[in-house]
Amino acid sequence: MNIKIKQLIYGANTVRRYGVQACSTTHRCKLLVVGGGTGGCSIAARFARKLRPDDIIVVEPSKVHYYQPLFTLVGAGIKKFKESHRPQCSVLPKNIRWIQDQVVEFDPCNCVVHTCAGDKICYEYMVVAVGLENDYDKITGLKEALDDPKSGVSTIYSPHYCEKTWNNIKCFRGGHAVFTFPTTSGKCSGAAQKIMYLADDYWRRHKKRHLANITYATAGKAIFGVEKYATSLMRVADNRRIAVNYCLDLVELTKIGAVFVDDAGRTITLPYNLLHVTPPMSPPADLRRCTELVTDAGYLHVDPRSLQHQRFGNVFGVGDCLSTPNSKTAAAVSQQTAVVEKNLISVMQSKEPKAEYNGYGACPLLTSYSKGILAEFIYDKKPFETFPFDQSKERRLLYHIKTKVFPYIYWKRMITGKWDGPGKIRKIINPFGK
Known part of the structure; x- marks a missing residue:
């Protein structure tokens, strides 16, 4: 045979x-x-x-x-x-x-x-x-809410629920939209904000933004871990009228709302009509x-x-x-x-x-359906940018890099072991960049 x-x-x-x-x-x-x-x-x-x-x-x-x-x-x-x-x-x-x-x-x-x-x-x-792995069980009631098609709860950190996120954004009729980030480190911390900015822009384009209050509830003490990009992202949040709340860790979902614990151990419940959760990971x-x-x-x-x-x-x-x-x-x-x-x-x-x-990491943060910020940094949270311009400013080029260039690099170069990062490109176009 x-x-x-x-x-x-x-x-x-x-x-x-x-x-x-x-x-x-x-x-x-x-x-x-x-x-x-x-x-x-x-x-x-x-x-x-x-x-x-x-x-x-x-x-x-x-x-x-x-x-x-x-x-x-x-x-x-x-x-x-x-x-x-x-x-x-x-x-x-x-x-x-x-x-x-x-x-x-x-x-x-x-x-x-x-x-x-x-x-x-x-x-x-x-x-x-x-x-x-996503530790859904560390947030009481989260898995049940994710599996409920009518709950308004989703996450883009899973192949099982990212399509639900899009459905929730499209069908949103107004109210309180809450986006969370946990105290434990996990995959691409910037993704929790990307989907928030994109939801905001989608509702603006479809004349729904005036019906929404958007809250970003993060367990961290800053909106982003690198100061240069945190400053730019706070400017984006302020301009979009997004309320940023620090030191709030999501611990439970109830019929009343999302229950958070602050750094003093107090519980705070936020009602929501749409909830995007970044689950704890380990x-x-x-x-x-x-x-x-x-x-x-x-x-x-x-x-x-x-x-x-x-x-x-x-x-x-x-x-x-x-x-x-x-x-x-x-x-x-x-x-x-x-x-x-x-x-x-x-x-x-x-x-x-x-x-x-050297601790290199990069986070392309889409801030709308046309622009983005590209955060690049090494150990000690030092910016380490590839391009000879300020990547903390919103630019159309960075949106296209995220949506078109990076997927190509991933499938054709990265997983085939032929991509060592942008180091060689950086040496040519931005040898003295920071």
């Missing part, structure tokens, strides 16, 4: 190997990549060009790969949901082994992981890229359980510069699950994967890792 691509299913476990099929209770590899998101795909692609086909295993349970930054554009009606995802098999390199399963136990002392299906994977080197529980690998907060404990694990030299990490104090964005992953590629190759050659990650 001639089969070009074979699939063998054992319980919940599918092992896909392009060209040749291999499936057993125990798997062995030189490089194990845990997670098939942005970071995992990029690392797999980079090393697929350097190692033999049998050397790399990627463990990822999902059949679908999402470009998560596009969820904001879906929630604002700018893009269709079908544009935000592709089959996982189409974004992974063809000459690696994909185990469609989930790692449920890490054993770094023995260089082994165990999967949900009961398989054992032995590795020489491991890159952890499992991302973050690394997956399976990673958090491995105390040898994680910090007290549950993040992979890596050196913030080399991205090598602080205890296990054969383990590296990329993406949102890291303990590094950078902004959790796709732009950060592009530079992290380049650093890990260089340092992991050095370790494989018994050399000291020398490449350094």
Whole structure:
């Protein structure tokens, strides 16, 4: 029987190997990549060009790969949901082994992981890229409200609810619209504001804005973590008549409204007609359980510069699950994967890792359906801009970069391991920029 691509299913476990099929209770590899998101795909692609086909295993349970930054554009009606995802098999390199399963136990002392299906994977080197999960249960009543099509509650931080966000914005008839941001760090903090500014602009364009009161309730003490961009965003909020409330953390949804706790421990309830929630987030529980690998907060404990694990030299990490104090964005992953590629190759050659990650992150903040701000920064919240103009000012160019250029870079360059970030471009057009 001639089969070009074979699939063998054992319980919940599918092992896909392009060209040749291999499936057993125990798997062995030189490089194990845990997670098939942005970071995992990029690392797999980079090393697929350097190692033999049998050397790399990627463990990822999902059949679908999402470009998560596009969820904001879906929630604002700018893009269709079908544009935000592709089959996982189409974004992974063809000459690696994909185990469609989930790692449920890490054993770094023995260089082994165990999967949900009961398989054992032995590795020489491991890159952890499992991302973050939405902790809906930390806000009482949130999951039920998200699942209720008539609740007016949504979030663009999930493929399951971003289309509901667009429906809520379109069908809004007026009243109080509340947008929240939690006390725990998570994916792209700016997305919570982007959808708010876009909703505001949509209602203005459709003559509904005078019917709405908009509140941004953030658990932080500033509207944005980098002062330069915070100043610009406060100007945008003031000009749009958006009320910004600080130190308010959403803890419960009731029939009366959204219940917040302030920094003094007092509860405040805000009634709403539309509520967009940024849920608390954390690394997956399976990673958090491995105390040898994680910090007290549950993040992979890596050196913030080399991205090598602080205890296990054969383990590296990329993406949102890291303990590094950078902004959790796709732009950060592009530079992290380049650093890990260089340092992991050095370790494989018994050399000291020398490449350094500077904490780079970027957040393209759409402020309307025609303009945006592009925040770029490194460790210590220092601006680190690519263009030779002030990116904190609203510009039409930055809107088009977010909606057209970045999706192209993501699908064609980033997850194929061919994008190290805008560093080379910056050296040419803005060598002295800050």
